[in-house]
Amino acid sequence: MLLLQKRQSKGIALTISAVLEGLFLIGIVALGYWLILSIILDIHVTTLSSDNERHAINLANVLLSYENLAYVKDGKIERGVLEVEKLDNFASKKGSTYDFNKSEFVSGMLENYKEIVFGYPNSLNIVTVVDFDSCKQDTGCTSWVTTLVGPSSVEGLAVNDFVRCLSENFKNTPQDWARRLGGCGAGGVIGGGIGFLIAGPLGAAIGGAIGCGIGFLTTLWDPGDIKKCGINAMPESLKYFLTSGRFAAAEGLPTLIRYPDGSMHTGRIIVSVIEWR
Amino acid sequence: MEVEKGLLPFSIAALGAIFIITVIIAVVLIFLALKFHIDINLKFEYEKSFSDLLMLSLLRLNYNSTYSAYRVLAERDVNGFDDDMKKFLSDKITLMADADCFHLANSTSYILSTTCEAYKQTGEAFIFKPYNPNKLVEEMTLTYNQVER
Numbered sequence: 001m002l003l004l005q006k007r008q009s010k011g012i013a014l015t016i017s018a019v020l021e022g023l024f025l026i027g028i029v030a031l032g033y034w035l036i037l038s039i040i041l042d043i044h045v046t047t048l049s050s051d052n053e054r055h056a057i058n059l060a061n062v063l064l065s066y067e068n069l070a071y072v073k074d075g076k077i078e079r080g081v082l083e084v085e086k087l088d089n090f091a092s093k094k095g096s097t098y099d100f101n102k103s104e105f106v107s108g109m110l111e112n113y114k115e116i117v118f119g120y121p122n123s124l125n126i127v128t129v130v131d132f133d134s135c136k137q138d139t140g141c142t143s144w145v146t147t148l149v150g151p152s153s154v155e156g157l158a159v160n161d162f163v164r165c166l167s168e169n170f171k172n173t174p175q176d177w178a179r180r181l182g183g184c185g186a187g188g189v190i191g192g193g194i195g196f197l198i199a200g201p202l203g204a205a206i207g208g209a210i211g212c213g214i215g216f217l218t219t220l221w222d223p224g225d226i227k228k229c230g231i232n233a234m235p236e237s238l239k240y241f242l243t244s245g246r247f248a249a250a251e252g253l254p255t256l257i258r259y260p261d262g263s264m265h266t267g268r269i270i271v272s273v274i275e276w277r
Numbered sequence: 278m279e280v281e282k283g284l285l286p287f288s289i290a291a292l293g294a295i296f297i298i299t300v301i302i303a304v305v306l307i308f309l310a311l312k313f314h315i316d317i318n319l320k321f322e323y324e325k326s327f328s329d330l331l332m333l334s335l336l337r338l339n340y341n342s343t344y345s346a347y348r349v350l351a352e353r354d355v356n357g358f359d360d361d362m363k364k365f366l367s368d369k370i371t372l373m374a375d376a377d378c379f380h381l382a383n384s385t386s387y388i389l390s391t392t393c394e395a396y397k398q399t400g401e402a403f404i405f406k407p408y409n410p411n412k413l414v415e416e417m418t419l420t421y422n423q424v425e426r
Contacts (some may be wrong), residue, residue: 021290027310028294032301039308046312057326080333148396228323249324254331254373256338265337266373 033244052273055120055273060253060271062118071258083266087129090114091144097130098140109145119150122276131257133265165229166221180219187215328400331374332419336402340365347404350388350417355408364391370419379421388417395411397422 063069064080067091071081088094092112099105109126119125125148135141191211195203252270261264321377340362346369349362366389368392370379400419406412 018286018290021294025294025297028297028301032297032305035301036304036308039305039312042310043308043312043315046315053319054322056322061326061330078337080330081337110335247338251327251375253327254334256334262339262342264337266334266338266369 002195005096020248029041051159052275055123055275056271056273057253058123059119059273060127060269063271064253064255068147080254081258082267082269083258084128084260087144090146091129092146094142094144096140097135097143100145104256110147113149114146116148116150119148120273121150123150124274126147126274127273128252128270128272129255129257129267130252130270131267133267162229166226169221169225169229172220176222179222180216183215183219185215187218188212190215215229219226324398326421328398329402330400332400332417334373335366335369335419336404336417338369351404351406351415352408353388354406358388367391370421374419374421375424376421377424379419381417381419382414383417393422395420395422 045054064082065077067077069082069086071078071083071086092114093099093109095105113124116125127146127148129144131142188208188211191214192204192208194211195205195207197203198207250270250272254266255267255269257265257267288324334383338346340346340349346366349356349358349366367394367410370376370381370389376392376395378393378395380395381388382390398421400421402417403414404417406415407417
């Protein structure tokens with residue numbers, strides 16, 4: 001009897017310790033799996049962002065010898081010396097570093113983009129030249145900023161990835177059709193109401209049909225799927241910017257800015273590259 | 278004898294756990310080394326590019342209507358190297374490099390230096406010394422500590 005009790009208690013102790021060991025092992029494996037996955041993701045971002053940084057450094061170096069920007073003396077390009085007149089013509093916007101907080105300055109900079117042949121394919125490049133010698137506490141530093149677009153190829157465009165992702169995520173479940181019909185109904189009611197107010201019963205019919213169509217189209221996909229596809233199709237450099245809060249090579253490279261009177265100001269050329277791969 | 282038998286599964290489990298932990302640590306270390314390698318390579322490329330352009334820009338600067346910074350340095354043994362020249366170069370290096378400490382040196386001595394020690398980044402350039410009877414080419418090395426923001 002005593003032997004049986006002893007054996008039972010030993011068996012219970014062994015089972016408990018085996019379960020605890022198993023749980024401990026599962027914990028270690030799960031932790032290791034999470035650690036490895038997070039590091040792989042980190043390396044993935046580092047590799048892509050380092051590519052972007054490298055491209056930004058290279059492009060800045062090319063621009064410092066670009067004849068449409070650099071000072072030319074006796075037919076020779078002076079590398080690293082940018083001429084003010086050329087900068088004025090080249091830049092989409094000229095202003096102060098404080099202007100970067102103004103939305104019209106940034107939108108003007110993006111709208112007046114220039115196409116360049118030597119840029120990286122499917123890339124958007126923001127080039128900023130800052131004159132350090134002009135910096136003042138109240139007005140900021142004089143800066144020239146321009147948006148350059150590299151050659152584009154259709155295969156690499158992010159919009160293709162987005163459309164492909166949406167087509168792959170088109171679902172035909174009853175819940176999806178219920179959502180679409182709901183969208184049609186809600187759109188129809190709103191459209192019908194507006195149509196009735198404008199043109200009576202006929203307007204209500206037309207407005208209802210249009211509203212139903214719009215409601216149906218806007219609910220074709222689940223909002224979660226649209227968000228997922230949008231994030232997946234987003235350029236890696238933009239993801240990097242959104243997660244890290246800064247563009248690549250943000251510190252820029254040293255340059256000189258030559259004014260018409262021959263004086264030289266010190267400055268920086270800062271190139272940010274966003275690529276669609 | 279019975280106790281030894283009971284310990285065998287625990288020993289196997291312990292060995293398994295040690296093996297798994299070792300594998301995970303090894304994989305993580307390899308990935309960390311790869312990340313460090315990518316980061317350090319990029320940092321090196323950026324700093325090299327920055328330092329070279331810094332030296333190029335520094336030497337191309339106009340000191341006055343007659344002299345460039347290049348001539349000031351190249352002819353300093355003949356024309357002198359006064360405090361105004363030193364201040365001009367120091368101010369420009371501090372502004373362009375965004376550095377708190379720096380020293381500009383040739384192969385034998387310091388030409389300009391701050392009181393604090395500079396060691397982080399280095400840029401090099403060769404300048405021509407037309408009036409130097411010993412050596413016509415002088416290697417200029419600018420070492421600086423860029424302020425991290």
